Amino acid sequence: MPEPLLHLEESRSFNRDVLAYIQHAAETGLYEIRGLGAKRALPTFDDLVFLTASASRYPLEGYRETCATRTVLGARRARQPVELDIPITIAGMSFGALSANAKEAIGRAATDMGTSTTTGDGGMTEEERQASKWLVYQCLPSRYGFNPDDLRRADAIEIVIGQGAKPGGGGMLLGQKISPRVAAMRTLPEGIDQRSACRHPDWTGPDDLTIKINELRELTDWRVPIYVKMGATRVRDDVKLAVKAGADVVIIDGMQGGTAATQQVFIEHAGIPTLAALPLAVEALEDMGVADEVQLVISGGIRTGADVAKALALGADAVAIGQAVLMALGCNSPTWFDHGAAIDATPDYHALQTAPGYCHHCHTGRCPVGVTTQSPELELRLDPDHGARRLRNYLQVLTMELTTLARACGKSNVHHLEREDLVALTIEAAAMARVPLAGTNWIPGKPSL
Amino acid sequence: MDRPSQRLIRLDLEQQTLREVNDFLHQRLPHEFAGGEMPRVEILNPNGRHNVAVGLDTPVEVDILGHAGYFIAGMNKAARVTVHGNVGWSVAENIMSGTVRVKGCASECAGASGRGGLLVIEGDASSRCGISLKGSDIVVAGSVGHMAAFMAQAGTLVVCGDAGAGLGDSLYEAVLYVRGQIAGLGADARIEPLSAPDHQRLTRLLAAAGLPHAPQEFQRVGSARNLYHWHADRGGAYG
Numbered sequence: 001m002p003e004p005l006l007h008l009e010e011s012r013s014f015n016r017d018v019l020a021y022i023q024h025a026a027e028t029g030l031y032e033i034r035g036l037g038a039k040r041a042l043p044t045f046d047d048l049v050f051l052t053a054s055a056s057r058y059p060l061e062g063y064r065e066t067c068a069t070r071t072v073l074g075a076r077r078a079r080q081p082v083e084l085d086i087p088i089t090i091a092g093m094s095f096g097a098l099s100a101n102a103k104e105a106i107g108r109a110a111t112d113m114g115t116s117t118t119t120g121d122g123g124m125t126e127e128e129r130q131a132s133k134w135l136v137y138q139c140l141p142s143r144y145g146f147n148p149d150d151l152r153r154a155d156a157i158e159i160v161i162g163q164g165a166k167p168g169g170g171g172m173l174l175g176q177k178i179s180p181r182v183a184a185m186r187t188l189p190e191g192i193d194q195r196s197a198c199r200h201p202d203w204t205g206p207d208d209l210t211i212k213i214n215e216l217r218e219l220t221d222w223r224v225p226i227y228v229k230m231g232a233t234r235v236r237d238d239v240k241l242a243v244k245a246g247a248d249v250v251i252i253d254g255m256q257g258g259t260a261a262t263q264q265v266f267i268e269h270a271g272i273p274t275l276a277a278l279p280l281a282v283e284a285l286e287d288m289g290v291a292d293e294v295q296l297v298i299s300g301g302i303r304t305g306a307d308v309a310k311a312l313a314l315g316a317d318a319v320a321i322g323q324a325v326l327m328a329l330g331c332n333s334p335t336w337f338d339h340g341a342a343i344d345a346t347p348d349y350h351a352l353q354t355a356p357g358y359c360h361h362c363h364t365g366r367c368p369v370g371v372t373t374q375s376p377e378l379e380l381r382l383d384p385d386h387g388a389r390r391l392r393n394y395l396q397v398l399t400m401e402l403t404t405l406a407r408a409c410g411k412s413n414v415h416h417l418e419r420e421d422l423v424a425l426t427i428e429a430a431a432m433a434r435v436p437l438a439g440t441n442w443i444p445g446k447p448s449l
Numbered sequence: 450m451d452r453p454s455q456r457l458i459r460l461d462l463e464q465q466t467l468r469e470v471n472d473f474l475h476q477r478l479p480h481e482f483a484g485g486e487m488p489r490v491e492i493l494n495p496n497g498r499h500n501v502a503v504g505l506d507t508p509v510e511v512d513i514l515g516h517a518g519y520f521i522a523g524m525n526k527a528a529r530v531t532v533h534g535n536v537g538w539s540v541a542e543n544i545m546s547g548t549v550r551v552k553g554c555a556s557e558c559a560g561a562s563g564r565g566g567l568l569v570i571e572g573d574a575s576s577r578c579g580i581s582l583k584g585s586d587i588v589v590a591g592s593v594g595h596m597a598a599f600m601a602q603a604g605t606l607v608v609c610g611d612a613g614a615g616l617g618d619s620l621y622e623a624v625l626y627v628r629g630q631i632a633g634l635g636a637d638a639r640i641e642p643l644s645a646p647d648h649q650r651l652t653r654l655l656a657a658a659g660l661p662h663a664p665q666e667f668q669r670v671g672s673a674r675n676l677y678h679w680h681a682d683r684g685g686a687y688g
Contacts, residue, residue, distance in 0.1 A: 030679060143562040143581060147545060148504055148524040175678060187564070187583040187602045189622060192677040197600060201581035202539035202561040208519070211499045215520040218471045219504030 031265060033172060035362025035372065036323055037165055037258040037301060042273045044256070044301060045310040047429030048422045049438065052408040060407040067403040068413040071318050073116075073295045074156060074225020074248040077217070081225055081248075082134055082156050084318070085114025086399050087414060088308055091253075091299050091322035092138045092158065092229070094120025096173055096182040097260030097362065099379040100127050102329055102371045105387030107131025112388070113395045118158060118320075121171050121196055123185050124150040136227065139216065141170065142196035144186035148219060156249075157216050158227040159209070161200075161242075164257025164274070164300040166266040167231025171196030174261060177365040179374035206241040213246040227251055232277035232300065233270075239284035239296075249295045251320060252281045256301025258323035260372060261363030274300035276432040282315030291315070305401020312402070313417035314433060328394035329387045330369040332359050336381040345369055345381075456488035462501070463494040471503065479507045499537065502530055508547070522549045525566060541568045544585050548657075557594070560587045563604065569658045576613065579606040582623050588658035596635065598625050607654050609662055620672035626651055628667045639673045 010016065024032065053059035060067065075081040090110050095103050097120060104127040110117040116134035119125075123145020129135055137154030139146065151157065162168060173182070175191045183190040203212045213226050228242040229251035242250050254274025259267065278298050285291040298311050299320035311319050323331075334349075334356040335342040345356070348368035352361045362372035370381030406414045409421045423438040424430035430437040431444035458478075460470045470492060482488065487509045495501050499518035502511050505528035513521065516534035526545040535553035544563040551559075554572035561577070563585030570578075570587070576594035579587050582601035592610030599615070601623035611629035618635020625638075626647070634640070643664065651664035 143543065143583070146543060146562070147564065148506065148526060148543070151504075151524075189677070192621075193679050195600075195619075197581065201577070201600075202520070202542040202558045208538065211519045215500045215503050215523050218467065218500045219524060221472060221475055222468070 031263050033174070033261055033363050034264055034267070034360045035258070035260050036267075036360040037256045038267050039360075040268050042256060042301075043275050043426065043428045043432055044273065045275060045307045047275070047426045048310050048424055048433055048435065050309070050313075050405055050409060050421055051423060052405070052421075053410045057410045059410050060412060062404055062407050065407065066412065067407050068415075069399060069403060071415070073297070073318065074227070076225075076248045076293045077222065077246075078156075078225040078248060079223050080155070082116055082136075084116060084134065086395070087312060087316075087318040087402075088113075088395060088398055089115050089136075089297065089318055089320045090117035090325055091257075091320040092118035092120045092136070092160065093322055093325075094122040094173075094260065095125045095128070096120070096122040096177060096186070096374070097372055098326075099367075099370060099373050099382060100125060100181075101379055101382045101384045102326075102387065103128045104131050104384040105329060105382065105391060106325060107135070108384065108388035109391035109395060110134070112392050113399070115395070116155065119150075119154075121173075122182065123147070124154070125185075129153065138229075139200075140196070141198060141200045142186075143201060144188075144196070151216070152220060154220075154224060156225045156227055157220070158229055158251070159200075159212070159216075159247075160229045161238075162231035162233075162253075163229065163259065164231045164253030164255050164271055165259035166262040167233050167253075167255075167271045168198065169262060169266050169270070170198035171259070172261045172363070174363050174365070177363075177374045182374055206245050209242070209245040217246075225249055227297070229253060231255075231257070231270075232272050232274065232280075235272070235277045235280035236284045236287075239281045240288060243285065243288055243290055243294050247294065249297060250281065250285075251297040251299060252277050253320075254278075254298070254300025257299055258326075273432070274298060274302075275429060278311060278314050278316060279432065279434045285315075305398045306405060308398055308402045309405040309414070309417060310422060312414055313421050314419055314435075317415070324394070325391060326371050328391045329371050329382060330390070331367075331371050332356050333369055336369045337383065337386055338381075343381075455486060457491065458488045459491045459493060461493040462496065462498055467498060467500060470501070474502060474505055474507070474509070474511070478509060495532075495534070497537070502528070505530070505547070516553070525549055535572070540570075541566075541585075544568060554591070559589075560585055563587070567654075567657055573610065579604070579623070579625075582606065586654055586657075588654050588660065590658065590660055592629065595632070598623055599635065601625075605650060605654060607651065607658075607667070609660060617670045617672070619676060620670075622672065624650075625670040626667040627670065628662060631668065631670070634670065637673050637676045638670050641669045641671045643667065643669050 071084045071087040073082040107128045108131045111133040118136040136156040140160045173194045225248040227249040228247035232254045255271035295317040297318045298316040302319045345368040367373040422435045489510045492513045495515045495517040503523040506526045508527040511530045513532045518537040522530040524543045527547045529548045531550045539558040541549040542561040544566045546566040548567045550569040555574045557575045559574045559578045560568040562581040564583045568587045570589045573591035578593045579598040582604040584604045586605045588607040595613035596615040602621040606625045608627045614633040615635040617638030648664040
């Protein structure tokens, strides 16, 4: 006898993902903590396209005519601004979240490409200082490992108020990543589930921030620029307050920005998309008349040279990348390399109940490819030479894609890309980016041209 | 105290900019007196100015003659700084070593995130004194406000007067001693018995601060360590 056909109708409100969430919550009494960034569908730079040159504009020859990429950050007050060869910087990621080999590989690749890298929650390691020509030193709420000696040997100081993955929330590093070295750097007992503070311990509010920025300037004898990094929420107000407080560079991290570990509810439900945040930040700088003095760095889900080009066209001076850096190093790859030989890592993904392409288990410290781990055994899976070469290749591709698009728009300098070079493919993207919907002259919320 | 041969240098914030004063302390002073006896430095007319004597990295004695603002002697290394007046927020924040002494009272977040050295406040300290402490010793001759030693990781806070509500909330391995009344303990903080090492530590710190109290007059507060690991049954304590 054939089985009777079942009529299966999945609830849209309580689908299998929601059921799994409820049942996990009921079983454990704890919310989910994970790494990386938002996985939900969001408006992105993919919803914009360039109006490259034709009869009304003329392009530059892609393989002959130069297209400048030099980027200077923080020249407003610092005696030694940050002078980069490309407008693509490496975002702050901590030693602790990342292995020492990963930090070293990042520093070497960034230096080879003439760009900056950034410390993270946990302080500066000797490996990354030695490997990095341009090293931005973060001043975070936790102040783990923070000290005036490292401040004085930094090339810029970044006051972190928040980040896109968890604006308003503090960081986390679960016990399995608190190795003896990480514990010593953070002045914490080994193996505890560590909570980073969400507010700075020594100041509150924008007036205090003004004084704090001046303290850091005085301490470093006004040598290096001061950046202020914020998660994208009330962007227009926050950017104005940061500039008024004295920031030389403002970094806005959209909700696609990644993290080593935080609550899933933060990652998916707090902050606004990078695409929406960037025009708000630009408008804030223009309102204050400082768009030519204060540099804007945008981050959160930047993946391709096209993303970089679109960010610059919308008014950013540079971008910062984090998750893409990890992926260039091998994050979510099915293999790792031992003296050039590819070794299958899928059993290690399966042990974490995940698979290559789906892994967000940075918080476990059991990274199958040795990037986000403190395990001496796993860390060896990322050779700094190999990692640096891969990241350098990736940064080169981003830069070539960026200049290719810029030349096709007729620009001899990537910083000449402008909003007029873009149109949007969706009404949402047009409204957020303040560019016309493709095929129209309509920008939602603005009078027709 | 002046030694007969010790040179005295006076810097006047009514005559010189803050930048000039801090630049002298950072650059000229260690360079000009390298290998010899350091002079004593007096800073006149602070008049509530912020960021005075931040980032010192020299074993010099500095007296700030008057009331001063935020971040006084921030991130101090090696220097011995005395403020002859009151201070604003975050005096000696992130102090690494040396001594900072406030003859008056301190506003919020005194000694925040300090990693070493000694901070003495001869008056009272406001809220969040010793927040995020990472190894410094702080002695307050008077009382402290609410949330003192919040998330303090290592080091010692000695309070000779009373402590406000939420004392030692989310403590890690820092140890607190209170001689007066405790208005309330924060999450995961608990009263613990005084041991012989506590007596020795208190005796040393009270002597360094120049205070006459006996160790047995104090209560010890430490971490119950119940929040060191995430656990469903402690959900309420996580807030």
